[in-house]
Amino acid sequence: MRKIILLAVSVLLNACGGGGDITAPTQLCQRTDTNAKIFCALQKDYLWYQALPTTIEPANYATPQALLDAVAEPQDRFSFVLTEQEYEDRYINATYFGYGFATVRADNNGALQLIYVFDDGSAAQNGLRRGDKIVEIEGRSVASWLSQLDAGKITNDDIYGPNVAGVVRNFVWKKPDNSTLSADLIKRDVATNTVLHTSVVVQGNKRVGYLVFNSFIELSEFELEQAFAYFVQQNINELVLDLRYNGGGLIRVANQLSTQIARNAVQGQTFVKYQYNDQNSGKNNTSLFSLGAGRSALNLNRVFTLTTGSTCSASELVINSLAPFIDVVQIGEPTCGKPVGMQPDLINNYVLFAINFQTVNALGQGDYFSGLTPECAVASATTGDWGTANDPLYATALAYIAGNGCNQQAVATSMNRMLAIKPRSTAPWQVNNEQ
Template sequence: MKISHGLLFALSTMLLVSCSDGDDQPTYESCSIPDTNNKLFSLLQDKYFWNEELPAKINPEAYESIGHALYNLRNEKDRFSFTMTREEYDDYANSVFFGYGFGHQVNSAGDGLTIRYVFEDGSAAKNGLRRGDVITKVGDVLVSDFIQQNTGTSVDWTVLFGPNVEGHYVDVTFKKPTGEVSVATFTKGSIVANTVMAAETKSLTINGQDKTVAYMVFDSFKESSQTEFNTAFEQFDNVDEMILDLRYNSGGVISTANQLSTQIAGRNVDDEIFVSYKYNQKQSDNNEDILFTLGKGIKQLDLDRLVVLTTETSCSASELVINALSPFIDVTVVGDTTCGKPIGMRPEEVCEHVVFAINFQTHNAAGFGDYFDGLPADCAVAENVTGDWGDENDPLLAEGLSYLANNQCSSQSVAYSKSLTKNKKRKDVSVKEMMLHKDML
């Protein structure tokens, strides 16, 4: 089956591998752990991108779970293949998460939780919590005391914020970047996540002329994003430049990445190749080129250049947008080197699990797709949460605006680049944790 709509985490073209017979798979009597591991191995032999490097056979009883088996069978270049339960997959596909609806990190002082993002549908957002706020107290417990008590351990935040039970509530004290302190009651529940976190325009003087810059923060490439783009792009009237913020975006549906790229570049990519798919030898009939297409998009900007904000968690379809557009428009990467995933997977169901094992590699129209070490930042900047989305004190956004105004990296970026350790080892990236927003409360 050709993937004409190109899915990286293929939400609409799942091939099922159940516990029943298959024409090209052995029959097993049950979905016991050994049987499940055998079915996984059969799947990998047929469709895994590096199938020729798999062992000739496995002992299915040597692995305690299908996830353990996949982890141990992965190629050395594969830091990404994983499994999830069918329930987890269904929630991801429907953008359904559970909690208060915010992502966090312990602040540098160790006395609070800095908010990285909030979902509009969550109780936290509805009660005034925003990116850049700092939670200092939960109930009667100071966050600083809780952090100190859990130093050196894997922190179980449910001890502080409560169990994952529908309707559980807690009083939260948080401080705004202005110093204003608020207290609100957050309630846990199911959340339908928005993928466009922010969309606005900014004014900038470039070569003595006033210009309008579109700024969009995008969290995950899902099918629902395709209509969210249209809502966001309605605000981008007569824009001259664009900054696309993909700093937390772990990837997703390739057809969504195609639509976004086409809406940005417009006439610059008419009838051009967006991506070329390369499969293993057994699946080489699926190799094909996909053209840029507007898909469900309405408005296109026809921009000649783009600034993309990235971190090490900018992955997969995020990198594909950068790589696909680079042969046709001027793309400048600001932030950190991306995660390094020029490969993708079509999810397969094995018993009660959904397997995300690498199936193909992607190349752009120029034939480039070898960025396993990530796409490097042209202007290197360390991320730091300074306020809500659009805060011009944000180091990544400030550098992006500076680059557009001056057509070169700032002196601060140049100095930071020289301080970085070259050829740093790429670490394992938990795409699953990013997809499921495991940092979310």
């Protein structure tokens, strides 16, 4: 369980606390209650430990997460606590309970547009795909459901049903061609695939691979190997790596992916340098590029990365670590800005994910707390399934490969649209409604 991880998930801002005795932090490490042990761990390992309160009573906080929210450094949008079971479900078993899709609101809250669909879910098995718009659930319009949800009159369980195996909801959706379909979807455990799409297109004398990658977990090692074995067999000489919804995960998987992209250019070179707080400077170390669990690799001298504000953590690490060695053409929107990471710490029945190191590349670059800025600034939009020709990010990558650079006309149009996008929240990667 003690694996180096870069993660980007939401922090639940439900801090609570109050009166009661105040305990000196030095005394807390003698106690066995969970909150005291968590604060003790923060004193030792937290990257910003010097900003912690000098006096505190952890027992005054109802949950470990509430304690962490109350004491975290203001710039820390990333630290969090899970139960052991939540950790196993999310990062080891790669399962969750639902129908197997993620949506964003569309058409002025008149529809829910699918941005990705997991292969194992009831949604995929009934024909729903990225780009489809759900317009009706259980005989009621999505507009009506969302209006009541926003008014606080109902919950997501009222819309999608409780988390009970076998719950059925009828969905009506429109395809991008405006045809309408409907089906009964069944809620159950869904195994999530982290490689959402692979394809190859021929453009002139180029064979362009397209890989949509959604998270860096243990399952990804196998799925990435399958994807790159396919790309090697297809003899691709350009790669578009779509990280627009990828919030991060295991650093070793980020290393595998990076090495599979550009093996010859990075072999024996520094992938990442870890920098801990001054109490733990002895842990500072360097990790070299490595295929890890991978076997198949390309030898590309450039890669195109598609990014948004939901591109975070290990996804940013791939971009930053490859940049000193190959041409990394970033297309889309600025990333979330997380050049830091954590080593999970098992404390009683909880797993603490508190930021305890910063990462820099071979050139010592890593202060991108405001995000990595794209070379080609293009606003993301969902126009259909993966690989559709009018997807603005993917189309810009293909245009660049064809010799048209960033396609300035498209970029200008997209920049105008980007001005209308609301500022990123404190949890910029949390944009998806997974059900």
